Amino acid sequence: MNYIELDKKHTWHPYNSLPTKTKILPVKKTFGQTIVLEDDTELIDAMSSWWSAIHGYNNPKLVEALQKQANIMPHVMFGGLTHEPAALLCEKLAKLTGLPSVFLADSGSVSIEVALKTAILYQKAKGKNVDKFISLENAYHGDTLGCMGVCDPNNSMHSLYGNYLPNNIFTSIENIEKTIEKHHHEVAGIVLEPIVQGAGGMKIHKPDYLVKLRELCTKYDIIFIADEIATGFGHTGKMWACEHADVVPDIITIGKCLTGGMMTLAAMCTTKHISDTISNSEIGVLMHGPTFMGNPLACSVANASIDLLLESNWQEKVSNINKIFTQKLNTLEEVEIVKDIRTIGAIGVVELHDPNFAQFIQDECQKEGVWIRPFGKLIYSIVAYTITNEELNKICNAMINAIKKANIQFKNMEQK
Ligand SMILES: *Cc1c(COP(=O)(O)O)cnc(C)c1O
Numbered sequence: 061m062n063y064i065e066l067d068k069k070h071t072w073h074p075y076n077s078l079p080t081k082t083k084i085l086p087v088k089k090t091f092g093q094t095i096v097l098e099d100d101t102e103l104i105d106a107m108s109s110w111w112s113a114i115h116g117y118n119n120p121k122l123v124e125a126l127q128k129q130a131n132i133m134p135h136v137m138f139g140g141l142t143h144e145p146a147a148l149l150c151e152k153l154a155k156l157t158g159l160p161s162v163f164l165a166d167s168g169s170v171s172i173e174v175a176l177k178t179a180i181l182y183q184k185a186k187g188k189n190v191d192k193f194i195s196l197e198n199a200y201h202g203d204t205l206g207c208m209g210v211c212d213p214n215n216s217m218h219s220l221y222g223n224y225l226p227n228n229i230f231t232s233i234e235n236i237e238k239t240i241e242k243h244h245h246e247v248a249g250i251v252l253e254p255i256v257q258g259a260g261g262m263k264i265h266k267p268d269y270l271v272k273l274r275e276l277c278t279k280y281d282i283i284f285i286a287d288e289i290a291t292g293f294g295h296t297g298k299m300w301a302c303e304h305a306d307v308v309p310d311i312i313t314i315g316k317c318l319t320g321g322m323m324t325l326a327a328m329c330t331t332k333h334i335s336d337t338i339s340n341s342e343i344g345v346l347m348h349g350p351t352f353m354g355n356p357l358a359c360s361v362a363n364a365s366i367d368l369l370l371e372s373n374w375q376e377k378v379s380n381i382n383k384i385f386t387q388k389l390n391t392l393e394e395v396e397i398v399k400d401i402r403t404i405g406a407i408g409v410v411e412l413h414d415p416n417f418a419q420f421i422q423d424e425c426q427k428e429g430v431w432i433r434p435f436g437k438l439i440y441s442i443v444a445y446t447i448t449n450e451e452l453n454k455i456c457n458a459m460i461n462a463i464k465k466a467n468i469q470f471k472n473m474e475q476k
Contacts, residue, residue: 064086064098067086068080082419085097085426086098088100090117090118091116092116092118092446093116093117093443093446093447093448093451094117095117101429102429103426103429104429104430104431104454104455105117105431105444106430106432106441106442106455106458106459107432107433107441107442108321108442108443108444110316110321111258111290111295111316111317111442112316112317112319112320112321113320113321113322113444114294114317114320114321114369114374114444114446115320115321115365115444115445115446116444116446117321119320119322119368119446121364121368122319122320122322122361122364122368124364125360125363125364126322126323126357126360128360129145129356129357129360129361130357132356134357135352135355135356135357136356137351138164138349138353138354139349139353142354143354143356143359145354145356145359145360146164146354146356148359148363149162149164149359149363149366150162150164150327152363152366153314153327153329156299156300156366157300157312157314157329158308159308159309159311159312159329159330159331160329160331160332161330161331161332161334162327162328162329162330163178163327163329163330163346164325164326164327164353164359165315165327165328165350165353166324166325166326166350166352166353166355167202167315167326168289168313168315168316168326169201169203169204169207170204170326171289171313171314171327171328172201172202172204172206172207172210172251172285172287172289172313173202173204173206173207173348174328174346174348175249175285175287175311175313175328175330176193176206176210176249176251176285177346177347177348178283178311178328178330178334178338178346179193179248179249179285179310180248181338181343181346182334182337182338183283184341185340185341186281186337190245190246190247191248192226192227192228192229192243192246192247192248193209193210193226193228193229193248193249193250194228194229194230194231194236194239194240194243194247194249194250194251195212195229195250195251195252196212196231196232196233196236196252196253196257197212197230197232198212198215198257198260198261198263199212199230199251199252199253200216200253200257201253201287202289203216205224206226208221208225209225209226209228210251211260212230212260212261215259215260215261229243229247233265233269236269236272236273237272240273240276240277240280240282241276244276244280244282248282248283249277249282249283249284249285249311250273250277250282250284251285252273252285252287253286253288253289253290253291254270254286254287254288254291254300254301254304254305254309255267255270255296255301255302255304255305255404256290256291256295256296256301256404256407258290258291259435261438262407262409262411262440264402264404264407264409267304268305269305270302270304270305270307271305271306271307273307274305274307274308274309277310283311283334284309284310284311285309285310285311285313286300286302286309286311286312286313287313288300288301288312288313288314289313289315289326290316292312292314292315292316292317293314293316293317293318293369294317294369294378294405295317295378295405295406295407295442296404296407297375297379297382297404297405297406300312310330310334311328311329311330311334312328312329312330313326313327313328313329314326314327314328314329315327318362318365319358319361319362319365320361320364320365320368322361322365323355323357323358323361323362325355325358325359325361325362369445372445374445377445378405378406378445380449381405381443381445381447381452382403382405384449384452384453384456385403385406385407385408385441385452385456386403386408388408388453388456388460389401389403389408389456389459391460392410392460392463392464395463395464395467396467396470396471397412397414397417397463397466397467397470398410398412398413398463398467399411399412399413399437406442406443406445407441407442408440408459409438410439410440410459410463411437411438411439412437412438412439412463412466413437414437414470415437417463417466417469418434418435418436418437418439420462420465420466420469421434421439421462421463421466422434424458424461424462424466425458425459428454428457428458428461429454429458430454430455430458430459432455439462439463441455441456441459443455
């Protein structure tokens, strides 16, 4: 039996049934910005491997870091022990974020869980028994139950889980201030994706709300958690999206691009004030410790990935990517099925009125040699910073042609 049949029989895929009801493509190998399928079809990756492979696939510097570390020490438990790759990484993240107390987690969702726990513990250490969070409409913070509790209820099927999910407070960006004024006495923190809300709707926001939010969180001593798992490492044109508003949150969560898309690793960074408050209180410790915490392979690749980014002229590359996305995608303005076009940094989004064209558009792009995975009405691309103009033009042209073809279908349907 070949592996594709085995996969159908045994393997759950993300957000899918078993066997899957959607098409799953078998991948043989990757290189640069290219995914090679088992039948040798080459697809340019418009998704940069779920927004994580900023240096492209199989980057030699990252592969070298992985191989080197594999020969020295692939893994050792982190409880009671430490090692150079982890310590170096925490120092790098402390410098990059301005938040010196770093917890290494094994996925973005886990880093959010740790952030929520840290906020509650901090409040408890200060004598406040508060356990609610404020979160935003269209928010996405991961798939574990604690994370789901701060995801937009409509996007993450909250209703299926009965009373298992915490009862948090959801609001819009317009009403953040009012919500904080009303609920500050019962919340431990507020969690949000700064500037760009990713998986919950690919929405782009002006920075002003973050300034006001910083003021209010300081005033009421509630923890400002910036989930930069998607926005971090330059995706919005700044290293962190919070820099668009010149604010420093109390906690930043980091994931996705941390290892340049090669290994699973995430981090929660916070202030010395927060780590001291918990550590010097009766609580004393942050009770969390994944088995594979601080995995040396992942930390080594993360160190190499950060060095590679900082040595590169990534700002210039991201601004060039943005120029091409903006010029190209804006040509869709007059197309009837298109509702909105928006770009920031290395992110290009076309929102349609209708979610029913997603599979058609994905298939059409694939025919043109481009891997894209729309969600519903959102046809979008987030690319590696190593992408060439030629590759990026190919992605944009495939998106444009597919959307225009969908539009012809739409007009034909209307006539009938
Ligand atoms: C992807 C993502 C997460 C979850 O990270 P995982 O590594 O998939 O657990 C959380 N928050 C945001 C904003 C994300 O984009």
